[in-house]
Amino acid sequence: MYGFKRWNYFSIFVIEKILNLMGRRKTKNITGILRVEGIPYHDAWVGYKCVNCQKLNNVIIGQTLLDPSKAYEICSWECENCGFIHSKESDLPFDNWEDEYNSSDSDTALRFWQGFFRIATEHPESYWKQCNVCCRILPFQAFSKHSKWGPLERQMECRSCKGAINAVLNPKRTKQQLHEASVRRRIADLFLEGENEFIDIESLFKRFGNKCFKTKKPLDIKDRSSWQIDHILPSKWLYPLKKENAALLSNEANAAKKAKWPNKFYTNNELIELAKVTGGNLKLFTSENPIINTSIDVNRGVERYLQVREKSDLPKRVDEIKKILQFYKLVDSLTNENKKLLGF
Numbered sequence: 001m002y003g004f005k006r007w008n009y010f011s012i013f014v015i016e017k018i019l020n021l022m023g024r025r026k027t028k029n030i031t032g033i034l035r036v037e038g039i040p041y042h043d044a045w046v047g048y049k050c051v052n053c054q055k056l057n058n059v060i061i062g063q064t065l066l067d068p069s070k071a072y073e074i075c076s077w078e079c080e081n082c083g084f085i086h087s088k089e090s091d092l093p094f095d096n097w098e099d100e101y102n103s104s105d106s107d108t109a110l111r112f113w114q115g116f117f118r119i120a121t122e123h124p125e126s127y128w129k130q131c132n133v134c135c136r137i138l139p140f141q142a143f144s145k146h147s148k149w150g151p152l153e154r155q156m157e158c159r160s161c162k163g164a165i166n167a168v169l170n171p172k173r174t175k176q177q178l179h180e181a182s183v184r185r186r187i188a189d190l191f192l193e194g195e196n197e198f199i200d201i202e203s204l205f206k207r208f209g210n211k212c213f214k215t216k217k218p219l220d221i222k223d224r225s226s227w228q229i230d231h232i233l234p235s236k237w238l239y240p241l242k243k244e245n246a247a248l249l250s251n252e253a254n255a256a257k258k259a260k261w262p263n264k265f266y267t268n269n270e271l272i273e274l275a276k277v278t279g280g281n282l283k284l285f286t287s288e289n290p291i292i293n294t295s296i297d298v299n300r301g302v303e304r305y306l307q308v309r310e311k312s313d314l315p316k317r318v319d320e321i322k323k324i325l326q327f328y329k330l331v332d333s334l335t336n337e338n339k340k341l342l343g344f
């Protein structure tokens, strides 16, 4: 209980912090992520522990990573806590070493400072970077790779901030995804318009013994509001409604089935029974994952989809159908003429 509360307070704190930053700072980029101004987010930092007082220090070095031998020659880093200077000119501060080993012109000091600067600068992974959302200076690994930005090719915000921001922005994304799903369904339905077959309701009832296939509840053919025809293999995966693909279900059972792949709703025994009753394809019915019906007449579907709309809608329709064809990996089924027409 305590742990949960603590986590909860923490996440609220993070989100509040982000919202605060969003409110205060008006700069907005295309990703919708709001950033703190003045953070040199393209710059690299070096992190090192003070050899005298052990405090962690960060030194900003700009957009060029340091070469260890060069760092050894030129760098002079002052601890912000105790003022100790980290440089090859400095004597070492170790009490348990003899003075001759601590002296800056000793061999031990030379090797020590070479090692010190190498550890801080040798590998790109040993550098640090500042997050321009939470302002923390964090190791490179705390930032995701980014192929476009800056010589250091890391994102401007740390992974934690990115995660929290994505959570805040998620509702928007979901809306976008919902829209895409509904467009996809609409196009799937249009694809299938010419492929659906007439279902003879009386023989459907006969085949299923006047009962809901899932619940075995008796159904009244005349009470149209109490039963549904289940698209066993969903139209979402481009299966038209045919005798072989139709199951008789009660309203409740059909509401639970929705557009689920058959294997996700029916038991194995039910699927075997279903294939017997309908004459459908048992291998498809029992497939673990959805399989797209590629035997659909894609070209006719495209023509139907482009016909039904106003001319002014056409460019949008073309875009939509292109996305769908790519999503369903159906581009190869297009005639050359249609490929050209759609700009593939």
Ligand SMILES: [Zn+2]
Pocket: 050, 051, 052, 053, 054, 055, 079, 080, 081, 082, 083, 084
């Ligand atoms: Zn110090």
Ligand SMILES: [Zn+2]
Pocket: 131, 132, 133, 134, 135, 136, 157, 158, 159, 160, 161, 162
């Ligand atoms: Zn951050």
